Amino acid sequence: MTNLPGSQYIIEVLYFVAAVLFILSLKWLSSPATARRGIFAGEAGMLLAIVGTLFHHGIVDFKWIAIALVLGTIIGVPLGNVAMTAVPQRTALSHAFGALCVTLVGTAEFYLRAPNISKFIMSVLSLEVILGALTITGSLMAAGKLQEILPQRPITYKGQNLVNLGFLGIAIAIGVVLVLHPDRMYLYPAMVIIPLIFGVLMIIPIGGADMPTVISLLNSYAGLSAAAMGFVLDSKLLIVAGALDGASGFILSVNMSKAMNRSFTNVLFGAFGQEQVAVAGGQEARPVRSATPEEAAAILAAANKVVIVPGYGMAVAQAQHKVRELYDALSKRGVDVSFGIHPVAGRMPGHMNVLLAEADIPYDKLLDMDQVNGDMPQTDVALVIGANDVTNPAARTDQSSPIFGMPILDVDKAHTVMVIKRSMSPGFAGIDNPLYYLDNNLMLFGDAKAFVGNIVKELSGGGGH
Amino acid sequence: MLAAFIGFEVIRRVSPLLHTPLMSLTNALDAIAVVGAIILAGEGKSRLATILGTIAIVAATSNIVGGFIITDRMLKMFKSSKTQKP
Numbered sequence: 170m171t172n173l174p175g176s177q178y179i180i181e182v183l184y185f186v187a188a189v190l191f192i193l194s195l196k197w198l199s200s201p202a203t204a205r206r207g208i209f210a211g212e213a214g215m216l217l218a219i220v221g222t223l224f225h226h227g228i229v230d231f232k233w234i235a236i237a238l239v240l241g242t243i244i245g246v247p248l249g250n251v252a253m254t255a256v257p258q259r260t261a262l263s264h265a266f267g268a269l270c271v272t273l274v275g276t277a278e279f280y281l282r283a284p285n286i287s288k289f290i291m292s293v294l295s296l297e298v299i300l301g302a303l304t305i306t307g308s309l310m311a312a313g314k315l316q317e318i319l320p321q322r323p324i325t326y327k328g329q330n331l332v333n334l335g336f337l338g339i340a341i342a343i344g345v346v347l348v349l350h351p352d353r354m355y356l357y358p359a360m361v362i363i364p365l366i367f368g369v370l371m372i373i374p375i376g377g378a379d380m381p382t383v384i385s386l387l388n389s390y391a392g393l394s395a396a397a398m399g400f401v402l403d404s405k406l407l408i409v410a411g412a413l414d415g416a417s418g419f420i421l422s423v424n425m426s427k428a429m430n431r432s433f434t435n436v437l438f439g440a441f442g443q444e445q446v447a448v449a450g451g452q453e454a455r456p457v458r459s460a461t462p463e464e465a466a467a468i469l470a471a472a473n474k475v476v477i478v479p480g481y482g483m484a485v486a487q488a489q490h491k492v493r494e495l496y497d498a499l500s501k502r503g504v505d506v507s508f509g510i511h512p513v514a515g516r517m518p519g520h521m522n523v524l525l526a527e528a529d530i531p532y533d534k535l536l537d538m539d540q541v542n543g544d545m546p547q548t549d550v551a552l553v554i555g556a557n558d559v560t561n562p563a564a565r566t567d568q569s570s571p572i573f574g575m576p577i578l579d580v581d582k583a584h585t586v587m588v589i590k591r592s593m594s595p596g597f598a599g600i601d602n603p604l605y606y607l608d609n610n611l612m613l614f615g616d617a618k619a620f621v622g623n624i625v626k627e628l629s630g631g632g633g634h
Numbered sequence: 635m636l637a638a639f640i641g642f643e644v645i646r647r648v649s650p651l652l653h654t655p656l657m658s659l660t661n662a663l664d665a666i667a668v669v670g671a672i673i674l675a676g677e678g679k680s681r682l683a684t685i686l687g688t689i690a691i692v693a694a695t696s697n698i699v700g701g702f703i704i705t706d707r708m709l710k711m712f713k714s715s716k717t718q719k720p
Binding site: 227388 | 640641642644645646647648649650651652653654655656657658659660661662663664665666667668669670671672673674675676677678679680682683684686687688689690691692693694695696697698699700701702703704705706707708709710711712713
């Protein structure tokens with residue numbers, strides 16, 4: 170390295186600037202007004218870092234680098250242009266890609282350096298590879314569940330947690346042995362394969378409703394493994410970027426867990442939805458009131474203040490554009506319309522906000538749980554579209570409910586609640602919702618998109634046809 | 635450590651409104667791991683390193699390109715009611 174101090178110096182400077190740009194990039198993301206500037210900062214930082222790396226004096230062959238960069242771009246462009254409803258799957262997939270990159274680099278580094286590898290390097294390398302490998306398969310499984318290639322219902326069996334922890338324990342044990350005896354290189358493949366299996370097993374028991382937490386957690390793992398790689402390669406830039414990613418994933422998963430009143434371990438080790446199915450089955454005979462689109466339109470038109478509560482069902486039905494039309498139609502009549510968004514609505518943090526923004530609904534109408542709940546008693550109509558568990562009053566009152574204590578949107582406190590839902594079947598958590606049997610609740614049975622469309626038709630037609 | 639601390643402070647201030655873009659942006663930034671992969675693929679120290687490095691670049695680059703594109707698309711959609719055309 171001493172023969173070309175000049176280029177090394179330039180690289181260090183470029184990396185430092187890139188790291189600063191990355192932090193600025195996230196800082197500007199704190200407000201929608203400056204967020205796009207943040208993207209440019211991120212892109213500039215990335216470009217500087219890559220160009221800087223190409224100056225690295227050790228690089229002798231550019232052929233494969235060029236081919237790989239082109240190929241990656243070819244794959245990346247369609248991944249960047251998926252429909253907004255597919256964003257959760259895409260995000261999970263990109264966690265898998267990121268982890269794949271880190272794991273491959275770690276593996277290559279191991280075979281280049283072992284057995285002459287220091288204890289410190291081997292420790293962080295083990296951390297990098299174990300986290301990376303479990304994130305690859307874990308994210309692929311999550312993406313599969315989100316894309317509905319795999320069943321979304323949690324799959325559990327007796328002793329599952331023990332088996333899972335066993336796998337993780339063995340992987341860590343192998344890592345420790347390799348740290349102490351780096352010459353036992355035959356152990357290395359096992360240290361990759363076992364976390365790969367663990368990644369699959371870890372996601373099997375996790376249901377659709379827990380996806381926001383799990384995606385955030387995988388996000389955090391991907392970041393931490395990249396940070397570990399930064400220590401292996403002695404690259405401060407990588408440590409900074411990895412730590413940022415790890416921290417953001419961690420903060421999001423804590424947020425998500427809090428929003429569901431569950432601890433990390435509970436999400437990871439306690440799939441819910443098993444015993445509650447039986448409870449729900451016994452209560453379906455209770456009476457509910459339902460309404461037609463015409464009646465719903467009349468009630469909405471007479472309201473002063475309407476809160477719309479969207480959930481995953483809106484995403485599935487692709488109803489966000491119809492919701493926008495409803496928003497327009499009501500706003501034109503002078504109705505105050507806002508949106509109440511639960512932190513875990515949808516399948517990833519912020520999922521609903523993105524969908525509604527896609528439909529051109531101004532972001533200052535998208536309110537979070539605390540803002541909306543205070544206004545709920547003054548709200549004439551709460552319109553729930555495809556959300557279930559996040560509106561379940563049992564979370565406040567029923568100690569035996571598995572979601573007891575989870576903060577919810579208090580739609581039942583509005584004068585009238587209307588719930589658009591396909592049928593009376595319970596949500597992903599498999600929990601019956603007492604909201605549907607309340608006196609101020611009206612069920613609007615049907616496809617979210619079609620139903621909202623019919624309401625809009627009624628409103629704009631003014632009852633004329 | 636310092637980076638993690640600054641990152642923590644900065645990220646905590648990101649509004650829940652933008653959590654999805656936050657995740658896709660940090661994902662794109664995380665793909666900076668590509669620099670390690672480039673060195674591996676370019677140094678040609680061993681055939682294994684070149685192959686693994688090359689695949690790693692493909693994976694990371696697709697994250698960089700895809701991540702920035704989709705984050706930008708998402709952010710373009712967020713409009714305030716004040717700046718919006720009628």
